[in-house]
Structure formats: structure tokens, C-alpha cells
Amino acid sequence: MNPMIDRRHLLGLIAGIGLAVSSTVALAQEKFIVVASTTSTEQSGLFGHILPIFTKKTGIQVRVVAQGTGQALKTGEQGNADVVFVHDRVAEQKFVDAGWGVDRREVMYNDFVIVGPKSDPAKVGGSKDVVAAYKKIAAAKAPFASRGDSSGTHAAELRIWKEAGIDVKATGTGWYRETGSGMGPTLNTASGMNAYAFTDRGTWLNFKNRGDLVVSVEGDAKLFNQYGVMLVNPARHAHVKVAEGRAFIDWITSKEGQDAIASYKIGGQQLFFPNYRPGGNS
Amino acid sequence: MNTISEAFLLSLQMMVRLDPELLRIIGLSLRVSLTAVVLGSLIGLPFGALLALTRFPGRNACIVVLNACMGLPPVVVGLIVYLILSRSGPLGTFGWLFTPAGMVMAQVVLITPIVAALSRQTVADLWIEYEEQLRSLGLTPIKAIATLLWDGRFSLSTAVFAGFGRAIAEVGAIIIVGGNINGFTRTMTTAISLETSRGDLALAMALGIVLLAIAISINAAATTLGNTARRRQGA
Numbered sequence: 001m002n003p004m005i006d007r008r009h010l011l012g013l014i015a016g017i018g019l020a021v022s023s024t025v026a027l028a029q030e031k032f033i034v035v036a037s038t039t040s041t042e043q044s045g046l047f048g049h050i051l052p053i054f055t056k057k058t059g060i061q062v063r064v065v066a067q068g069t070g071q072a073l074k075t076g077e078q079g080n081a082d083v084v085f086v087h088d089r090v091a092e093q094k095f096v097d098a099g100w101g102v103d104r105r106e107v108m109y110n111d112f113v114i115v116g117p118k119s120d121p122a123k124v125g126g127s128k129d130v131v132a133a134y135k136k137i138a139a140a141k142a143p144f145a146s147r148g149d150s151s152g153t154h155a156a157e158l159r160i161w162k163e164a165g166i167d168v169k170a171t172g173t174g175w176y177r178e179t180g181s182g183m184g185p186t187l188n189t190a191s192g193m194n195a196y197a198f199t200d201r202g203t204w205l206n207f208k209n210r211g212d213l214v215v216s217v218e219g220d221a222k223l224f225n226q227y228g229v230m231l232v233n234p235a236r237h238a239h240v241k242v243a244e245g246r247a248f249i250d251w252i253t254s255k256e257g258q259d260a261i262a263s264y265k266i267g268g269q270q271l272f273f274p275n276y277r278p279g280g281n282s
Numbered sequence: 283m284n285t286i287s288e289a290f291l292l293s294l295q296m297m298v299r300l301d302p303e304l305l306r307i308i309g310l311s312l313r314v315s316l317t318a319v320v321l322g323s324l325i326g327l328p329f330g331a332l333l334a335l336t337r338f339p340g341r342n343a344c345i346v347v348l349n350a351c352m353g354l355p356p357v358v359v360g361l362i363v364y365l366i367l368s369r370s371g372p373l374g375t376f377g378w379l380f381t382p383a384g385m386v387m388a389q390v391v392l393i394t395p396i397v398a399a400l401s402r403q404t405v406a407d408l409w410i411e412y413e414e415q416l417r418s419l420g421l422t423p424i425k426a427i428a429t430l431l432w433d434g435r436f437s438l439s440t441a442v443f444a445g446f447g448r449a450i451a452e453v454g455a456i457i458i459v460g461g462n463i464n465g466f467t468r469t470m471t472t473a474i475s476l477e478t479s480r481g482d483l484a485l486a487m488a489l490g491i492v493l494l495a496i497a498i499s500i501n502a503a504a505t506t507l508g509n510t511a512r513r514r515q516g517a
Contacts, residue, residue: 034461039479043476043480047464048464063380063467064463065380065461078368078369079369080369095406115435184478184479188481206480207481208482209482209483237369239369239377277301
């Protein structure tokens with residue numbers, strides 16, 4: 001062995017690591033905010049469409065972490081995001097009431113649809129009444145794939161089961177299947193086993209692996225899905241980037257932001273409908 | 283059906299076109315995993331060698347735990363590192379959650395036991411061969427470890443490759459710690475996971491083929507380098 005070579009190699013190695021680590025850390029120096037949001041906004045492609053406009057205007061990078069609504073609110077509660085942008089009014093109100101979020105504003109809505117196999121074993125196709133459709137699916141014991149991940153979509157789905165008076169936990173054995181994952185994976189599962197599924201329209205329109213699935217039920221007012229944005233409370237987490245976070249909230253509720261949302265289309269179809277009303281929020 | 287052939291075609295197009303976004307994702311994958319391998323080896327190689335050479339009470343238990351840690355589930359490591367780096371966690375002030383630095387940290391935790399366990403075995407075998415000679419030279423334990431690591435460097439490279447393989451392939455830890463942020467913490471594996479979610483199975487598979495091609499090229503390059511060095515040394 002030659003100790004000289006050994007030492008020189010070691011020095012080179014250490015220098016190399018220093019460079020690699022510092023370049024990895026150095027990236028964190030730009031002006032940015034972290035937005036905890038939902039898979040529906042990310043996977044539908046909406047953020048890819050509107051965020052570059054915001055960044056170009058303000059120079060603020062937006063780092064979107066796409067999670068279920070429940071997880072996104074938790075991320076905000078722990079102070080790991082500056083802004084939370086989700087869709088579950090009840091949970092959002094709880095979040096604000098508990099003092100984790102401030103300045104909640106309603107930004108836009110989209111709608112949910114029920115997709116199911118073309119063969120339509122529960123005979124719900126073309127219906128507008130989502131509660132009646134759920135009753136038929138349960139009566140037929142037709143396979144139904146649920147998110148089962150306490151996301152905003154999952155919460156909305158469960159509210160309709162409740163309204164239909166069906167306890168899926170008790171009676172769903174065999175046909176009601178919780179995937180415990182995001183919208184896309186749940187649609188993959190539904191497509192694989194020809195099951196009905198409750199999904200937001202945006203993710204569905206962007207979804208490629210449809211197999212035999214088509215839209216079965218749509219157009220019920222109960223399928224309306226409101227999105228809200230809020231700042232993580234800086235009084236709870238001092239490191240929250242208040243100025244940049246507010247700039248984002250102000251922009252997305254401004255005419256420019258609202259127009260950007262309205263202009264996002266897939267195959268000519270508008271996915272999200274801006275509906276911010278000044279003073280109309282908590 | 284023909285998703286697989288479509289994926290092959292798509293992956294070829296990707297490798298020819300070298301789209302800047304794809305290059306950035308590949309770059310981040312390599313940067314994170316290579317940094318983690320270097321750090322993991324820096325800790326794991328000496329630790330493995332030390333464990334091979336020293337005798338102390340509880341050593342066997344230590345080896346059992348270390349070997350078991352080669353199978354650490356990435357998703358569990360991701361969760362632990364997430365909780366540590368969370369603003370509400372012990373290292374929250376660094377702000378490393380949802381950054382490449384946090385991803386490196388998670389992968390170091392995953393890789394170090396692999397490198398340490400495999401190098402312990404290699405060094406233990408070498409020690410049987412070298413013990414008498416090194417003892418007669420009266421080397422200090424640190425010098426003995428350095429000698430063994432240096433002389434076993436070709437065999438030890440397998441341990442390092444195993445660590446790299448684990449790092450470049452895993453998705454469970456980095457998707458939790460990194461958050462799969464577009465243009466910032468998205469890597470090859472988290473992009474594959476995302477495209478699968480979107481139901482674009484052909485694109486996901488094509489990315490998978492590109493990832494495989496990269497892993498094969500890196501291993502081939504390293505093996506060639508190693509063989510050249512070995513030949514030059516006449517070993």
C-alpha cells in the first residue's frame with residue numbers, strides 16, 4: 001500500500017463531497033413558498049398552467065407538495081408549508097378555527113363525477129341523482145373503488161353515502177374497496193377491476209388508463225367541489241413566509257389569477273371555475 | 283396490450299431528444315443518490331471495517347442488527363426522516379423538509395447499513411489473510427483498517443454499488459421527504475410514480491427504461507474503470 005496515494009485520494013474525496021453537499025443545500029436560497037395542495041390540482045395539470053404566470057410576475061417560485069386534503073392540512077399544521085390550497089370546507093373551517101390557518105378565501109370550484117364500467121351493472125348511467133345512484137350501486141353490490149385516504153374527495157364521497165343512508169363499513173363487504181391511495185391510483189384500480197369510482201372531473205379528464213370506464217353520473221348540485229386557500233398562521237409558525245404567501249393568495253384571487261384558472265382547458269373543456277367573492281369568506 | 287412496445291419507443295425518443303426537463307430530473311436523481319452513496323460509504327466502510335476487526339461484548343448483536351438494517355423499508359425511513367426534519371421536529375430549523383438535502387439524508391440512512399454490513403464481511407475475510415502480517419508490522423488499529431480498506435478496494439466496490447443501486451431505485455423515502463415537487467425535488471422514481479398515478483402507463487414505463495439504462499451505464503463505466511486499474515496494478 002502507498003499511504004501518499006491513500007491520503008491524496010481521501011482529500012479529493014472530501015473536497016468532492018463538500019461540493020456535492022453544498023450545491024445540494026445552496027438550491028434552497030431562492031425566493032420560494034411551499035404550498036401544500038391536493039393531488040387533484042396537481043395531477044389535473046392546473047398548477048402547471050397557472051404557476052408559471054405567477055412566478056414570472058413576482059419572481060416567487062411555488063413548490064407544490066401534492067397530498068390528500070387531510071395530509072395537506074396536517075403539513076400546514078406542522079408548519080411545513082406556507083400556504084394550504086385544498087377542497088374540504090368543513091375541514092378547512094376546523095383548521096382555521098383551531099388557529100392553524102388565517103385569511104381563508106374561496107378560490108374556485110370544480111365538480112365530481114361517478115365513473116363506472118360501460119356495461120353499467122348497477123344501471124346508473126346517464127342519471128343526475130347521485131344519491132339514488134349510490135343506492136342502486138349498493139343494492140346491486142357492484143364493485144366500487146374508494147380513495148379511503150381521508151382526502152377531500154374521500155370526505156365528499158363519504159358524505160353522499162351517509163346521505164343515501166348506506167353504511168359502507170357494515171354492508172360494503174366484498175364490493176366496497178378502499179384503495180388507501182390518491183385519485184390516480186384509485187382510478188387505476190377501478191379500471192383494472194371494472195369498478196365504479198368517485199372522482200374529480202379534472203383528474204378524470206387527464207387520466208389515460210381508462211380501460212372500460214366512462215362517466216356514469218354527473219351534473220348533481222351535490223357534486224359541487226369548492227376549493228379554498230389559506231395562509232399558515234405565522235403566529236403559530238414564525239418561519240412562515242407571510243409576504244410571499246400573501247402575494248400568492250392575493251394573486252390567485254385577483255382578476256389575473258381567476259382568469260388564469262378559467263383559461264385552463266383540456267380538450268376544449270374548462271376544468272375549474274373561479275368564484276372568489278371579496279368579503280364572502282371567513 | 284402494446285403498452286410495453288409503446289414504452290420502448292417512447293424511451294428511445296426520450297434518450298435521443300434529451301428534453302431539458304428530463305435531463306433535470308435525471309440530474310437530480312444522480313446528484314441525490316451519488317451524494318448519498320459517498321456520504322454513506324464514508325460512514326459505512328470504516329464502520330464495517332471497525333466491526334470486522336474489533337471484539338467487544340454485544341458485537342454479535344450489533345452485526346445482527348446491522349444485517350437486518352439492510353432491509354430497512356424505505357417508506358419507514360422516509361417517515362422517520364420526515365418527522366425529524368419537520369418544522370415541529372428536532373431538526374426543523376434547518377428547513378430541509380421538501381428539499382434535495384433532506385432526500386440525501388433519508389438515502390444516507392438507507393445506504394449506510396448496506397455498505398457497512400457488506401464491507402464488514404469483506405474486511406473480515408481479508409483480516410484472516412492479513413492478520414499475522416499486519417500484527418508483525420505493529421500497525422495501530424486505525425492504520426490496519428486503512429490498509430485493509432485500501433487493499434480490499436476492488437471487492438469493497440461491490441458494497442458501494444449495492445448502496446448506489448438501492449439509492450437510485452428507491453421511491454418510498456424520497457417521495458415522503460422530498461414531496462415530489464415539480465422542478466425541484468422530482469426524481470426519476472418519483473416521476474414514474476406520478477405518471478403511474480396519472481394513468482399514463484406508457485410514459486411511466488418509458489421513464490423506467492431510461493432509469494435502467496442509466497443504472498446499467500454507470501455500473502458498466504465503474505466496472506471498466508475498476509478492471510483497468512486492477513490490470514495496471516497487475517493484481
